[in-house]
Every structure is written in structure tokens, then in C-alpha cells.
Amino acid sequence: MTLESELVTRHPLTLTADPDRVIAKLFLHGEEGAEARSRAGGIVDRALALTDDEVAGLVAALLDRFEPRHLDYQGALARHAAIVAPRVRAPEELSPARMLLLGACFTAEYAVEGASVTNPSAVAHPDQSGLPPGALRVVLSLRAIGEGHLSSIGFAVGVLGPGPTVRLEPRTGPLTTGREIPVAWERGRLRDLLAEHGLDDEVTHSVLDALDRSPAGGGLEPAFANMPADLLRRPQAAGILAGIRAIAGSLRGVEFPVDSALAQRVLWPTVASESNGMEDARFVRFTAPDGAVDYRATYTAYDGAEIMPRLLTSPDLRIFTSSPLTGSAAQNKGMALFPRPVGGRHLALCRSDGETTGLTASDDGLVWEPPRSVHKPRAPFELIQVGNCGAPIETPAGWLVLTHGVGPMRTYTIGALLLDLEDPSTVVAALPEPLLTPIRTEAAGYVPNVVYSCGGLVHDGRLWLPYGIGDSRVGMASVPVSALLARMTRQA
Structure with missing residues (x-):
């Protein structure tokens, strides 16, 4: 009997994409077809030629239909109108209604989860109030994929326990991409x-x-x-x-409204390097040597041609700073931060060569040194490549590292390593078999034969593992940590 069938519990919880989760996105006509000339001038002229009565009727209909679907809908229209306002001879003379109409002509709804939602990571929520004993509120970060395979980072909230139970809180209300703040x-x-x-x-x-x-x-x-x-x-x-x-311009800050729920917040691409998506955020609750705690995440920025890792930092998951990562280790997908410094230095797992799990160090958490190899493809289920499935989890026995292995037919499975607490370049033990494989009901999806996670956590003696299924939806599995460690094979 395999560890998976014997010890792993797949919980009856599935988080699926919701196409009603939309944002009001700037839409410059012609860009979607890479047209050489702008069509904005003609659109502005036609909007200005309408009568006041026509404008009033159009705006009333827009507000009635779209305002309930968005936080600060009129603010979004005003911002988009300001972008094309230089084409108007005297924009200050335009009525508020005509400015809203002008903004609506350069705005489109975008379903952030129009294609799928996948690749979650889990961290403890900053608010643990109102829970029964033995329960933990958690934040799930989500890779949301929409039209054109454009990825953004969304959130969901769940509650673990008491006992081996899990539930998701409703993801209700209009979305917000926040507002840019100076950094x-x-x-x-x-x-x-x-x-x-x-x-x-x-x-x-x-x-x-x-x-x-x-x-x-x-x-x-x-x-x-x-x-x-x-x-x-x-x-x-x-x-x-x-x-x-x-x-x-690659350093950016975003602030979400105080009264917005976490599940309403969407981290949307803001810099050129991520213009085609923000992928696979690996969140961790980071504790500094002085005891200060914040939230950090590495994610993959994609501009349509190249990928590079970037860093998110946040004190409270409401205000975020996004900054570039540099150094020879920050060259590929899949960096994962340790939740605290080790030996006085920041550490991270990486996959700089595309197929090997490495360990890198940094003095400031921004510039990363050349990596040392920790785990190479070896087992049958990882013949193609190996990498991490999120931040290492500290246990008394060592750093528990969830891994992903890619095997024949590009099948993704999830495994585990145990690294030495003081010297994480040393593999203490390894799971000789996958912890999680795509079962028959998980084989189909946007990308078939994939189970993948960007990070789990330990609560009440169990490893809780949210995982993407076929790059289409999210499930939740758990396993007793003691049983998992007992099945691992000590390394020479």
C-alpha cells in the first residue's frame, strides 16, 4: 500500500474558477490586435459629438449595470478618461457625465478567473479572532488565469479544524486592484x-x-x-x-481599501516585466531576528518572452511592495523563501537551471548568491525535473520541503524532502514515493496530469496541502506529519 492511499486524506473541498470575478481594466483599442496606429482619436471625437441627453442616458445605463460589479467603478472610469483626456482640446470643460462616458469607452471588464484558478499557497491569516479552540484561519493565494493566459494573484480564506476538517469562506463582493502608492x-x-x-x-x-x-x-x-x-x-x-x-520603475507599491475583504483583492500586473502575468506566488509568514513578522512571497513575472522572479512584501496583506530580485540564483521559476533567517542569512530554494532544486543565500533578501545543488532528478516520478512546492516548513526534525517532480508524459507529482535545520544544504531524508499523484478524477484539466502546490502549512499535527489540479481548480489534502516523517528514508 502506498503512503498516498494509506495516509493522505483528500478533503471534499474544491475551489473552482468564478467568471463573475471581474475587474474594470484599461482597454486601449487596437492594442489587442497589435495595430500600428491608435484608434483613440476617432473614439474620443464620436463620444464628444453625442448630445447631453444621449450622454446622460448612456451613463445612467452604465452605472446601473456595472457599478454593483466593481469597487469604485466611477473612480476607475475617471482614471481611464484622464489617460485619453489630452486628446480633448479643453477637458476641464467636459461635464462629469461626459468624462465618465469617455472613461467607459476605454474600459473593459476582465474576468481574472475566466480560464482557471490554480497553484495555491497557504499561510496563517493575520486575523485569528472569533475561532473555536483548535481552529486556524488561513489565507490561500491563488494563481488566477484569464483571457490570453494572463495571470494575476488572488486570495481565498479558509478555516482548518478543529480536528481534520477544512472549510472555505465565501468569496463574495466586487474585486479591487487597489491603488498605486509611491515607494x-x-x-x-x-x-x-x-x-x-x-x-x-x-x-x-x-x-x-x-x-x-x-x-x-x-x-x-x-x-x-x-x-x-x-x-x-x-x-x-x-x-x-x-x-x-x-x-x-520596477519598484511598485499597491494599497487596498481598508474596508475590502481579502478575497476581494487582486494583485494585478503593474510593471513591464510582468505584463503577461504574475504566476505562482509562494507566500510565507516571515519572522525576522527581532521577532517582527510580515508576509513575503516570491512569484514569477512574465512579459510574454522572458520570466524572472520578483518579491512581494506586506505587513498585513493589504499594503504590498513588489520589487525585483537579482543575482545568479534569481534566474528561473520557483524560488521559495525560508520563513526565517538561518545562520544570520536569508535562504531560499530555487531551480536556476530549470531542473534541479538548489539552495541560495542572501544578506538582504534581494540579491541572491549562486546556488548549491540540493536535490537532482533521480526517482522515476521526477525524471524530467524537480523543484519545490513552496516555502520550507520548520519542524523539530528538520525543514520539511514539499517538492514537485515531473515524470514521463509530463505528469506532475508532489513529494517531500527533509533538510537539516542548521545546514539546509544537507538532505536528511527523502520520501521514496510521491505524496500526491493525479488520480483518475484529477487527470483532466487546462494542463492535464498535474498536481502542484505553492506551499502548505502544519496545523495541529497535520500537514495541510492546498494543491492545483490540472491547472484548473484547487483541492485540499492533509497528512499527519509524524506519519509522513516516518515514511521518509534517511539519506547517507
Whole structure:
């Protein structure tokens, strides 16, 4: 009898995609077909040619139909109208109703889960009030996939226990993508990041020097404006300034309304490197040496051609900062942070070569050193590649690492390793068989033959494992930790 059939419990819980979960997204006509010219001018002219009565009727119908489906619907229309307002000779003379109509002409609903929802991770919720003894409220991060295979990060809330039970709280209410908030670079960090991208020239140093001399919070534009004319005349100056602007713009902050529920919040792509999606967030509740706690997650940014890992940090899962990760280990999918420093350093699992689980270290959690190999493809169920399924989980016996293995017919299974607590580069034990495989009812999906997780947690002696099924839906499994550790084989 296998461990899976003997010890693993698949709970009668399935989270599926909900196409009613929509956001009001900027829609610039022609972009969806990569047209060479903008169609905005003609659309604006036609909207301005309508009579006031026609505008009033259209806006009333829009508000009646769409306002209940969105948080701050009128605010979204106003922001989108402001983007095309420069095409209007005197936008300040437009009535509020006509501005709303103009915004609606450049807005479309986007179903964030129109295709599927998958690849969850689980962390303890910041609010544990109102629960019976033995219960734990958890946050599930979700990869939501919509039209065009565009991924964003959503959330669900569940309750584990008391005992071996789990339930999901309703995911109700309109969604919000929050509002962008300013985030200031630490100047030395920006300097190092520019140098890593090959921007270590006189134009760059002139900009950085101007930033160093500017007041706290001073932006790039004044630094650009004060550049010496001789440097601006250099043929490469325009490209260098564009590169500086792109890298400096890769640090973003977003804040969600105080009265929004966690399940209403959607982390939506905001920087060029993630323009085609934010994939597979691996959340962890991180404890610093001084005892301070926050939430962190690595995720994969995809721009349609290249992928790169990025970092999310949040004190409360309402305000988030998204920043780039650099270094030789930050080169592929699947970085997973340890929940605390080990030996005074930040550690992470990675898969820099695309097929091997490695261990990397960092002084600041942003710049990552070359990885050391921890676990290579070896068993029959991991012949193609191996990687992690989320952040290592600390147990008295060692760091419990959930793994994914890809075998013949691109079948994904979930396994487990145990790493030494003091030296996580040492594998203490390994599960000789999969912990979870796609059973017959889990074989079909958007991507067939896949079970995959971005992180579980331990509660009340059980490992709780939310997992994606066929990149289409989410299930929940659990297994007693003691039984799992007992089935692992000690490594020489």
C-alpha cells in the first residue's frame, strides 16, 4: 500500500474558477490586435459629438449595470478618461457625465478567473479572532488565469479544524486592484541594480549623483532634467535614460481599501516585466531576528518572452511592495523563501537551471548568491525535473520541503524532502514515493496530469496541502506529519 492511499486524506473541498470575478481594466483599442496606429482619436471625437441627453442616458445605463460589479467603478472610469483626456482640446470643460462616458469607452471588464484558478499557497491569516479552540484561519493565494493566459494573484480564506476538517469562506463582493502608492528606492540598492544591468556609465552616474543630492523622495524626472547637455548629446544617452527609467520603475507599491475583504483583492500586473502575468506566488509568514513578522512571497513575472522572479512584501496583506530580485540564483521559476533567517542569512530554494532544486543565500533578501545543488532528478516520478512546492516548513526534525517532480508524459507529482535545520544544504531524508499523484478524477484539466502546490502549512499535527489540479481548480489534502516523517528514508 502506498503512503498516498494509506495516509493522505483528500478533503471534499474544491475551489473552482468564478467568471463573475471581474475587474474594470484599461482597454486601449487596437492594442489587442497589435495595430500600428491608435484608434483613440476617432473614439474620443464620436463620444464628444453625442448630445447631453444621449450622454446622460448612456451613463445612467452604465452605472446601473456595472457599478454593483466593481469597487469604485466611477473612480476607475475617471482614471481611464484622464489617460485619453489630452486628446480633448479643453477637458476641464467636459461635464462629469461626459468624462465618465469617455472613461467607459476605454474600459473593459476582465474576468481574472475566466480560464482557471490554480497553484495555491497557504499561510496563517493575520486575523485569528472569533475561532473555536483548535481552529486556524488561513489565507490561500491563488494563481488566477484569464483571457490570453494572463495571470494575476488572488486570495481565498479558509478555516482548518478543529480536528481534520477544512472549510472555505465565501468569496463574495466586487474585486479591487487597489491603488498605486509611491515607494522610494534605497539609493545604494538602485545603484547596484543598474550596474547589474550594465548601466555603469557617465549618464547613469550623473543621474545617481543628482538623486543623491536631491531631497528625500526626490524623483527621477528632476535628475533627468538637470543632466549636463554634453551628456544628453551622446548617441547612447536616450537608450541609457530609458533603461534607467525602466529599472527604477520596477519598484511598485499597491494599497487596498481598508474596508475590502481579502478575497476581494487582486494583485494585478503593474510593471513591464510582468505584463503577461504574475504566476505562482509562494507566500510565507516571515519572522525576522527581532521577532517582527510580515508576509513575503516570491512569484514569477512574465512579459510574454522572458520570466524572472520578483518579491512581494506586506505587513498585513493589504499594503504590498513588489520589487525585483537579482543575482545568479534569481534566474528561473520557483524560488521559495525560508520563513526565517538561518545562520544570520536569508535562504531560499530555487531551480536556476530549470531542473534541479538548489539552495541560495542572501544578506538582504534581494540579491541572491549562486546556488548549491540540493536535490537532482533521480526517482522515476521526477525524471524530467524537480523543484519545490513552496516555502520550507520548520519542524523539530528538520525543514520539511514539499517538492514537485515531473515524470514521463509530463505528469506532475508532489513529494517531500527533509533538510537539516542548521545546514539546509544537507538532505536528511527523502520520501521514496510521491505524496500526491493525479488520480483518475484529477487527470483532466487546462494542463492535464498535474498536481502542484505553492506551499502548505502544519496545523495541529497535520500537514495541510492546498494543491492545483490540472491547472484548473484547487483541492485540499492533509497528512499527519509524524506519519509522513516516518515514511521518509534517511539519506547517507
